[in-house]
Amino acid sequence: MELLPYILDLAGTFVFALSGAMAGVKHRLDVFGILVLSFAAANTGGITRDVLIGAVPPGAINDWHYLGVSLLAGLITFYFPAAITQRWSPVLVFDAAGLALFAVSGAQKALVYGLNPVMATLLGMLTGIGGGMARDVLLAKIPTVLRAELYAVAALAGAAIVVIANMLQLPSPAAALVGAALCFGLRVMAIKYGWRLPVA
Amino acid sequence: MELLPYILDLAGTFVFALSGAMAGVKHRLDVFGILVLSFAAANTGGITRDVLIGAVPPGAINDWHYLGVSLLAGLITFYFPAAITQRWSPVLVFDAAGLALFAVSGAQKALVYGLNPVMATLLGMLTGIGGGMARDVLLAKIPTVLRAELYAVAALAGAAIVVIANMLQLPSPAAALVGAALCFGLRVMAIKYGWRLPVA
């Protein structure tokens, strides 16, 4: 993997791990439980994608940097929970950036492994939202992504841009940039204006 | 895959997706959450089987028709929930048909991939019940299959017929028919007469 995407990937891992650790602190888990939630929230999306497309062992299992970054985020949250809480609004912005990055990189990896366009888009979305779902299932809660403000749709839009550009043979770095910007923009607007999907 | 089994497989996917979507409506999920539950309820059993036997990418990930059928069922439920509720009893019959089909096709696929008879039977059952378990875990509930009327046992019986016929080298289409009929019949009788397994 090239350096810039790799660093961005680890940055996404870090912010998602923060969200997992925060949820663990709130549920009074011990330090080990907090670290498990950090790792699960940051890496389950990518691990599931890799198992489904046959990229085994998954990146987050084969390369210990993902573990390291996840544990770092977990330990920071454990020792300085207040620091994270007070900065949660900036963290939400980082989380939107992580979502954008994972959706785009997840769709790209699925295309490389030969998935068809529809399912590559879906796997991009899964890469973005899978970690949060694992975090919530481990806390015995219904995943918030199933009823929160626009979250998965933002990931879906970002992933779709990457896949459509690939079908049209447009340059892939530009597509990644546009896809990530669209996902990030949608998510930030959804937080700001409380955009939600309809309920039956 | 031949045409008839394929169409039956998609029909099973459709009815299982209806059950997932209905559960999502009941828990007040948004439209995205409902579609996720549709897909999860219809496809998790088959996806898990495929990952375990090494058929990667799983059928439901590689072929977007499964996604399409799942989303269709989800959208119908979202826009016309009353229509589904009022027809739930016929839907239960379709669900029994879906269970029968998945149990039989799941066992056949496991045999093709060289699993031994005992585990092929189990994977047939898992194909039938896995989706409903995923649906319930995502809703933070104990899977109903763990304490409902005879459900898994019907799937087990159907899968066992397929596997035993394979061991005796009997013709596979006839075995599939008998297995599916047995599973379907057991399940419909269990619903009608409230058959249950003993509790400790």
Next chain:
Amino acid sequence: MELLPYILDLAGTFVFALSGAMAGVKHRLDVFGILVLSFAAANTGGITRDVLIGAVPPGAINDWHYLGVSLLAGLITFYFPAAITQRWSPVLVFDAAGLALFAVSGAQKALVYGLNPVMATLLGMLTGIGGGMARDVLLAKIPTVLRAELYAVAALAGAAIVVIANMLQLPSPAAALVGAALCFGLRVMAIKYGWRLPVA
């Protein structure tokens, strides 16, 4: 696999299956639900490890002895729940032995499949704790390992010994013995003295 490790592995499966079945009895599951929990508690850790390292089909899917031992433990618990409850304290000791064994054998298998030392240690731990996590998720509870007395840490220590010895090219049977003894000792002491990890 050689005979002694294999027998020890099945013994670990048996005690973990007992813990799953007991939890099922407590939650008033039917006999099928109890057997599912027996199998899940005993085998999910190993199955997840095998899927992640690419050892497909996983051992517990390919070899029906794991299923047989799990079902035996489940049926004993179903028919004689009081016998298990009254002996729970010895069972806890067996559970510690199962944990020790799974952590050590899980780390060894991950090393054989070429995982790096850090992740092999982690997969050893996952092999030990994964079953209990699956059991609790299926019961819609937060996994106790995320907040119980020292449990995962004991598994981690045992797995680490195996991995470190492998890096130093020390003889592997001795390392397995020391690792298992360390894990077992830590876990028994944690139960006896109520050792816990700090909470944030």
